Amino acid sequence: MANTYTAIATVTVGSxxxxxxxxxxxxxxxxxxxxxxxxxxxxxxTAELFLKFNNTTSNLSTRWLRGNGAxxxxxxxxxxxxxxSSNIGGANIFSNVSFxxxxxxxxxxxxxxxxxxxxxxxxxxxDVFQNLAAHLWSNTAAINQITLxxxxxxxxxxxxxxxxxxxxx
Amino acid sequence: xxxxxxxxxxSTITGSTVASVTFSSIxxxxxxxxxxxxxxxxxxxxxxDVTFIFNGDNSGGNYSVVYMNGNGxxxxxxxxxxxxxxxxxxxxxxxxxxxxxxxxxxIMNYANTTTYKTTLGKISFPGNxxxxxxGLWRSTAAIGSIQLQISNGSQGYYETGSTLxxxxxxxx
Numbered sequence: 001m002a003n004t005y006t007a008i009a010t011v012t013v014g015s016x017x018x019x020x021x022x023x024x025x026x027x028x029x030x031x032x033x034x035x036x037x038x039x040x041x042x043x044x045x046t047a048e049l050f051l052k053f054n055n056t057t058s059n060l061s062t063r064w065l066r067g068n069g070a071x072x073x074x075x076x077x078x079x080x081x082x083x084x085s086s087n088i089g090g091a092n093i094f095s096n097v098s099f100x101x102x103x104x105x106x107x108x109x110x111x112x113x114x115x116x117x118x119x120x121x122x123x124x125x126x127d128v129f130q131n132l133a134a135h136l137w138s139n140t141a142a143i144n145q146i147t148l149x150x151x152x153x154x155x156x157x158x159x160x161x162x163x164x165x166x167x168x169x
Numbered sequence: 170x171x172x173x174x175x176x177x178x179x180s181t182i183t184g185s186t187v188a189s190v191t192f193s194s195i196x197x198x199x200x201x202x203x204x205x206x207x208x209x210x211x212x213x214x215x216x217x218d219v220t221f222i223f224n225g226d227n228s229g230g231n232y233s234v235v236y237m238n239g240n241g242x243x244x245x246x247x248x249x250x251x252x253x254x255x256x257x258x259x260x261x262x263x264x265x266x267x268x269x270x271x272x273x274x275x276i277m278n279y280a281n282t283t284t285y286k287t288t289l290g291k292i293s294f295p296g297n298x299x300x301x302x303x304g305l306w307r308s309t310a311a312i313g314s315i316q317l318q319i320s321n322g323s324q325g326y327y328e329t330g331s332t333l334x335x336x337x338x339x340x341x
Contacts, residue, residue, distance in 0.1 A: 004174045004175050004176055004336065005173070005174035031179075031334070032205065061295065061296070063239070063240065063241040063294075063295065063296065063297070063298060063299050064239060064241075064299055065237065065238060065239030065244060065298075065299045065300060066239075072237075072239075072244045073239070073244065074239025074240060074241055074242060074243060074244045074299075075239075075241055075242075076241035076242075100271060100273055100291075101271065102205055102207040102271050102332065103207050103269075103332060106330075107330075108267050108268075108269055108330055109265075109267045109268050109269075109295075111207065111268065111269055111270060111271035111293055111295050112271050112293065113271045113272070113273060113291050113292075113293035113299070115291060132239075132291065132299045132300060132301055133293075133299045134271070134292070134293035134294055134295045134296075134297070134298065134299040135271075135293070135295065136268060136295030136296060138268075140267070166174070166336075167176065168176045168179040168205075168332075168334045168336075169176055169179060
């Protein structure tokens with residue numbers, strides 16, 4: 001039987017960090033895409049990791065649900081915001097992100113789900129949370145490029161991202 | 170290398186009068202199941218449930234769900250123990266055209282005959298909410314069929330273009 005869950009590409013950030021992580025020329029031969037991400041930003045800012053499709057930040061939206069160990073909140077953004085860990089919580093701590101896009105090459109608008117977690121064993125910090133989010137790219141084009149980038153600064157060395165293609169037949 | 174993650178069945182809605190999709194004869198050879206629901210309902214309301222019915226058990230009383238969600242302004246958590254498998258929630262007729270859900274439900278150890286069956290659902294309803302839930306089917310039977318029904322079966326249909334897929338995952 002053909003392999004259903006296939007690694008398309010993986011990126012590991014090298015020394016010095018990287019301004020972005022990019023997956024281009026994504027083939028349209030799969031049904032769904034899943035992106036598994038482990039990232040960190042080496043600053044003391046609450047790091048905002050963003051994602052864009054086909055090199056555009058237009059027509060994106062997010063509706064999120066977040067808990068940080070003390071309170072729960074919900075909000076919206078006009079981009080695809082994933083969040084990541086930073087140096088607030090200490091060294092060597094990376095976020096974990098799962099990002100799922102069903103029917104990424106179909107002719108409807110593109111819906112997606114993300115699940116982001118950061119834990120740093122610090123009792124009070126803005127840099128610890130679990131975040132669930134519903135994302136939308138209001139565009140009927142097939143997704144052929146996915147780019148991860150920060151609001152500021154570079155994605156830290158040893159960050160990784162792997163893009164998988166999933167076939168439903 | 171052995172294949173671990175396999176599609177079992179998929180259904181893409183092409184008509185306008187499909188209110189329910191049933192995946193039957195699910196083999197017991199996997200360890201876990203994954204149900205991906207990219208769907209929209211036609212009923213004229215803001216969002217609609219997709220009901221999970223295992224092995225044709227629609228008698229009521231054997232299902233419950235605990236959920237949490239956020240709509241972009243407020244957060245919500247609750248429990249539904251009315252006995253209906255309201256495990257998924259998708260856009261409906263009053264929501265933006267062309268916007269479908271991106272929901273993923275995991276059913277671990279679905280074929281064992283010792284425990285009740287638990288589902289872990291992740292709900293992506295763009296423009297409405299993000300959330301997660303835990304569903305329970307109080308039966309020790311192995312799951313051999315899954316029916317995914319729009320609401321109670323009398324509130325509209327699946328929108329054309331909706332896709333429902335079941336994958337099997339092997340632990341070894």
